[in-house]
Amino acid sequence: MQANRIHTTTMNSPLPLQHHSVDSLPFSTAFTALPPPFFMRLQPTALPQPYLVCASASAAALIDLDPAQFSTDEFIETFTGNRIPDHAQPLAAVYSGHQFGVWAGQLGDGRAILLGDVPAAGQPAPARMELQLKGAGPTPYSRMGDGRAVLRSSIREFLCSEAMAGLGIPTTRALCVTGSDQLVMRETPESTAVATRMAPSFIRFGSFEHWFYNKKPEQLRILGDYVIDQLYPDLRDAANPYAALLAEVTRRTAHMVAHWQAVGFMHGVMNTDNMSILGLTLDYGPFGFMEAFDAGHICNHTDQQGRYAYSMQPQIAHWNCFALGQAMLPLIGTVEDTEAALAGFKPEYDAKMAALLHAKLGLTTQQADDSLLIDSLFAILQASHVDFTLFFRRLGELQMNNPATDAPLRDLFIDRTAFDAWALQYRTRLQTEDRTDADRRLAMHAVNPKYVLRNYLAQVAIEKAEAKDFSEIAKLLAILEKPFDDQPEHEAYAALPPDWASQLEVSCSS
Template identity: 35%
Template structure:
């Protein structure tokens, strides 16, 4: 079938637990990403039937050499440290190395209990499987660093949440599953040898140039800061709200991971929140840069023991580095947002222009994505709103590149009401909406007849007010 490697198990054994999937008697295939599979496995899976794929990607085929693991980690959840988290419903099947020498993890989600499940059943409801498949693949098409969707399977069993729901199993592909919380797990236990081993492994896997710096561990923080700054700026440019930026949900690789209660903003608000559990707006749209900086501080704190053996020096050097990295976030935001206005070489004063536009959207309760489409293709439709004519005059004075805007402002995003529609249909064993959306989201910058219906902003009665993790 597939030959996996697993370099992570070369690390100390308390980093993970070896574990196989639970038994599922009748798994059935919903979707399989053949294009991604070809990149990962060449033609190894092309001859497999839907039934064989469903069995394999629900963990039912146990061939020799397969060593699945559940990974240990901690995390700050809504600002509060939880020392005992880990993969409570996920198993890392192993790693694959592509023909161009890129290494990826392949992980099952919803495959059953692990030693980190605590009181959970280790299963996933089908809804979150549908959501993550659609949104992660859409994010990839939009050019955002992200985990990828390889396979979605019905488990054939019910899971019990507030009500019984069909179960699902999701296969995720990632550059790795190393999180801030993985480092926090070791630091909180005083395992500094393990911390160093993990940092060295992460540098080798993700940021090899950091090895050549005077202090590789400070360089690791710096590289991660740049990756997160770029990532969060891309989120903000698309109106994306992750919803649960806990440190156990932030990948050191700089990829979007753990979509949970994520959402794409409809009508613009700087303080927009969709996640039902984010009662105080910690992870609101406009607070995501601040949380990125805060999370970087937690990552740096975990690494302090290996930055320098002198704790005072470690704190001094790390704080100086953090102070210098915070500018990355603001710079990345300016670059990404300027693209949407056709400004190829932004200057500091463009920030005020961007903020003015966003404030106008909020004042008039306008749709984020649709307003940028109008700005690109039919700005006269914005002139009817108070405040827009003087803004447009100033903006046109920057000589925007409209061709640049066309490749920076998508027609299609995963609209919350369309994602919910796909979920509800799949819960009733109708996957046609899911498959249609998955297809149209592959071309987010194209205004096609097929995609026009799905590009429309929701009517007031269609707006989704809250999203749920739901796994």
Template identity: 50%
Template structure:
């Protein structure tokens, strides 16, 4: 596996050279054979993957920690950067694309501030599994290669074990990377960064005078569509700071995330978010806010200036609405839009909100024609269901075809927080089997299998009391 240093080659204005600080007594918790094959390391042994994930077998490669800034909970922070992660380099995948290898939890960097540069097993399992689950649901995301645990103590709310994972992404450049150079008035570096992203990901634009405008337009559209995916899947990010927004519109930085159990549009998955800035229903608006922050950062190199930026930002709501409408219709088995669809969907969501109906189970059982038992107010559901059936008949497709399309849009296996907690509890006692069992289930989320029948149940009562914070 040959590592390249394209981003590091931009120089120390953009990143700082670092060296991993290996964990004590590392052991492989899990590896992702799909990504290993993509990167050309499918033949690596467990020992080789463990050493790679512990930063011990990099040869002459010099990792770097990337610098960026960001708006955190709406407040400007002028310098952040990779405080506990290192860009090992880029690898050309078997599909011809370049992929960043990011080692998370490898120790101190110049951007660690008051932190220790470490990750704990709990949080690493969460990111490892959820990023792969999101990919399997068709949501743009970073992906995991491997995960290790160790005997190194790490101190959070309690003493935990240090862990590390390798995260794979087409880019780790963030909105906040552009903000860093813009707000520090390093406009030449800002242009260099934009040209780097364009050359790597959109090479057809390299010589275009309006290439920065195209980059902004692409970021606005891909971000709007990514968040439409989140909303349709019932997924909350939890910390949508601008430093956690990928320039490519890929989901990145999994912390206090959560899939909805009982439907609640106002659900806050991060108990540190006491104002509810990043509540589920606010994610589309925050995405627009973040795109505005990106546009502001690009103004010094945007030929059309503020007027062009405002024009492009006006497209965000349409991009979101178009993608969300497409995705949510698929979940209801509706191929074509029709007058009254919005009212029909709003009606059932209103009932679900009232009763806190389980979001993933509702859609899976609706696909099977068995959702009635999820509702207390059966009369209201039956009234809605009658209208829904009439709407389906307008499509002119047979019942079996509709059901097949719905089952392909509504997963059987959703990575709920309580399932993660069970896997974490076992892993912290040295049993990694549940991590790998969950990985196997979520990689094919639409196909029911008897061995995963326990994942299809309503969450237990204790799941409602799980609290996930930024320290996750």
């Protein structure tokens, strides 16, 4: 099976594009095929006088929604939850999960309401995309919360969802954010917003855990069959479809986290209820992109123990897969088959990470001593706390036979002697490759982004948006949709962060 692609049918011809308006989107809700205990039907809670904050034309293209619709009242009212489209059946799903390694019991869509699903553009039936409103009011699973999202966190989720898509990392998508002047209390009063998220499915590891820990084997089997039939139909003919499902989810999760590590992305809250059954990056809360490299960096101020630090993410992803395997054990049948399905995580992660790092270093072959080259690189990055994104981007400019041109790269290091020693080792390795500097530069710039969503860039956009100036969000979106392009007119967005950026903190509060 090809990585990170949902197989839905063997038909080869794509559907013709229809260029939908909001009102012509053909909503249905496949999730309602599940029995009533899986969800609660409900209506979103209206927000007064909503307005458009931002929208993504590339996300809209996934359902062939005409971007001209963004400015219409129908679009704004629909994706705020004030207006329900024909045939949409809003609902909130139940799930449970482990939070910071501790069983938390029932959670569920506390502030997310699934509007329904629509056909995925350009893909043969029955490929669908679910549209979910985050922040559209309380649900039966709100756990004493108000069911609302605030503007700052909604903007961060919107920008990062689309930035990750631009980086080629498996992710849920963000169609838009709408705002309102209605206030909710967090640490201080904040304005409310609704983010519309998109994915083929929002089912999580915690969806399986819910039925396992509640000792509901029939519901567990119903969920397993639904996921296979709707999302992984190629697995139905496997000798043990449930074991095959666990193996495929494990593989996708390993690849997803390898992609995170390779660009320095930190999720911040890798709870099992935030892990997608499709191996998509899900639930953008206190995320961050690595700046001054520190393998132990914790991007989530709430994570006092460092469970979700950068260096821990592969281990935690593996742990989460085991939690899913525990929940699926009654379906799979034996501990041995379950462990065999999970055994792929480490080799899949290691192979994907090796491939990604070799590409980042401009190496077309893998050799026995490459691990020493890579380990020594991360050691000097750690020692000098070198900016992660800038280093790999500038490394593409290195000339194999001209160390005198190294200054822009070398100046990133406090210990420049250590860099010189590593650069000599690197050049020696490059001499074993049949590649010109120009070819290597082109290849490296295609995988090492120049632009990532640094926290301070998001903060600037948020502060302007709080004053009803949404232009910076639109500008950032346009830049982040093409993160590998040079974009010389936006050079400042690729620079080292300003000193004040080090004072920014992100937490689970949103």
